Amino acid sequence: MKKNTLLILCIVSMIANAQDKKIWAKSFINKQAPELIVEKWISEQPYITKDKFILIDFWASWCGPCKRAIPKLNNFQKEFKDDLIIIGISDEPEPVVKNQTNPAIEYFNAIDTKKRLYNIFEVTGIPHCVIINPAGVVVWEGFPYLQGHELTSDVIKNLISESDKLILKNTTEANISKYSSLSIGELNDRKTELELEANYILVNDYLEQIEREDVNHMALTKIDHGIVTSYWENATELKSYYKNWKEAVSKISAFEREHAPELQELSTQFKNKTIDKEVYLRENRTIRNYLSSKYPNEYTELSTNHIRNLKTMWKATARYMLEDYKKQKKTFPVYWIPENDRVISEKKKKYSLINQEIIAVQNEIKKRI
Numbered sequence: 001m002k003k004n005t006l007l008i009l010c011i012v013s014m015i016a017n018a019q020d021k022k023i024w025a026k027s028f029i030n031k032q033a034p035e036l037i038v039e040k041w042i043s044e045q046p047y048i049t050k051d052k053f054i055l056i057d058f059w060a061s062w063c064g065p066c067k068r069a070i071p072k073l074n075n076f077q078k079e080f081k082d083d084l085i086i087i088g089i090s091d092e093p094e095p096v097v098k099n100q101t102n103p104a105i106e107y108f109n110a111i112d113t114k115k116r117l118y119n120i121f122e123v124t125g126i127p128h129c130v131i132i133n134p135a136g137v138v139v140w141e142g143f144p145y146l147q148g149h150e151l152t153s154d155v156i157k158n159l160i161s162e163s164d165k166l167i168l169k170n171t172t173e174a175n176i177s178k179y180s181s182l183s184i185g186e187l188n189d190r191k192t193e194l195e196l197e198a199n200y201i202l203v204n205d206y207l208e209q210i211e212r213e214d215v216n217h218m219a220l221t222k223i224d225h226g227i228v229t230s231y232w233e234n235a236t237e238l239k240s241y242y243k244n245w246k247e248a249v250s251k252i253s254a255f256e257r258e259h260a261p262e263l264q265e266l267s268t269q270f271k272n273k274t275i276d277k278e279v280y281l282r283e284n285r286t287i288r289n290y291l292s293s294k295y296p297n298e299y300t301e302l303s304t305n306h307i308r309n310l311k312t313m314w315k316a317t318a319r320y321m322l323e324d325y326k327k328q329k330k331t332f333p334v335y336w337i338p339e340n341d342r343v344i345s346e347k348k349k350k351y352s353l354i355n356q357e358i359i360a361v362q363n364e365i366k367k368r369i
C-alpha cells in the first residue's frame with residue numbers, strides 16, 4: 001500500500017504546476033541538514049570534505065521518474081565533480097538496488113531499509129532531492145522535474161557561485177583582521193608559505209586530472225628531463241617504474257628494427273632536420289599502422305605494454321616529485337601545464353581562496369612600506 005501511495009505521488013508530482021513550490025517531504029530549506037544515515041554503501045563510501053556540496057536523492061528502482069533522473073544526476077556528478085558529491089539512497093534490499101543497471105548509477109549509492117533518513121525528512125513522494133551546502137545548510141529541495149522549479153545545471157552553478165562569493169567575502173574580512181597584528185618578517189614568511197601552498201594546489205589539481213585520465217598524460221613529458229632523470233636514477237620508489245618502461249621500450253624497439261628498419265632511418269632524418277615534423281609524424285604513423293595490420297597480435301601487445309608502462313611511470317614520477325618538492329618547500333614548475341588548463345585550475349575554489357589570502361598579505365605588507 002505504501003509503495004502504491006508513493007507511486008501515485010510520483011505521477012502526481014510529474015504533472016504538478018504551482019505558483020508556490022510544492023514538495024512531498026518536510027521542508028528543511030535554509031535549515032541545518034540532519035546527519036547523513038545509511039545502512040550500507042552499494043558503491044564505495046564517499047570521502048566528504050567541508051568544502052563540497054552534497055546532493056541526496058531519495059529514490060527507488062520501481063519509480064519511473066526516479067530512473068529518468070539517474071542520467072541527469074550522472075551528468076551533474078561529472079560536471080560538478082570538484083564541488084558536488086551525489087548520494088542516492090533507496091529503502092530497497094541490496095540485491096534490488098544492485099540490479100539497477102539500466103540506466104547505471106555513476107554516483108555514490110547506498111541503502112537504508114529501515115528508512116531512517118526517509119523518516120527524518122518525512123519523504124512521501126520520490127524522487128526527492130536535497131542539496132546541502134558546505135556549511136551543512138539545505139539550499140535546495142524537492143522533485144527535480146517540478147514545472148517551474150526544475151533542478152538544472154544552472155541551478156547548481158548558481159548555488160555553488162553564491163556559496164563561493166560568501167566564502168571569499170568572509171575569508172577576505174577575516175584575513176584583514178588576522179594579518180594586521182603581524183610583523184613584516186612574519187608577513188613575508190606567511191606570503192612564502194601561501195605561495196608554496198597555491199603552487200601545490202595548482203599542480204596537484206592538474207596531476208589528479210591526469211591520474212583520473214580526464215586529460216592526457218603527455219603534458220608530463222614536457223617537464224625538464226634533466227630533473228626527471230635524476231629522480232628515476234636515485235629515487236628507490238621510482239626505479240621499478242623506470243626499469244619496466246625501459247624494458248617495454250627495448251622490446252618494441254627490437255621488434256621495429258627487425259620488421260620496420262625504415263623507422264630508424266626516419267628518426268635519423270628528423271634529427272638531422274632533413275625532413276620536417278609534419279612529414280616525420282605522417283610517415284611514422286603510416287609505418288606503425290602497417291605493423292599493426294601485419295602483426296595485429298604481437299605488435300599491438302607490445303605497443304599497449306609500452307604505453308601502459310609509460311603512463312604509469314610518468315604518473316608515479318610526477319606524484320613523487322610533487323610531494324618531494326612540497327617536503328623541501330620548493331616551487332614545482334608549472335610551464336608544462338597547458339595554459340588553458342592552468343587558467344581553469346586557477347579559477348577553482350581552493351586556489352581562489354589561497355590567492356585571496358596572498359593578496360591580503362601583500363596589501364598589508366604595502367601598508368608597512
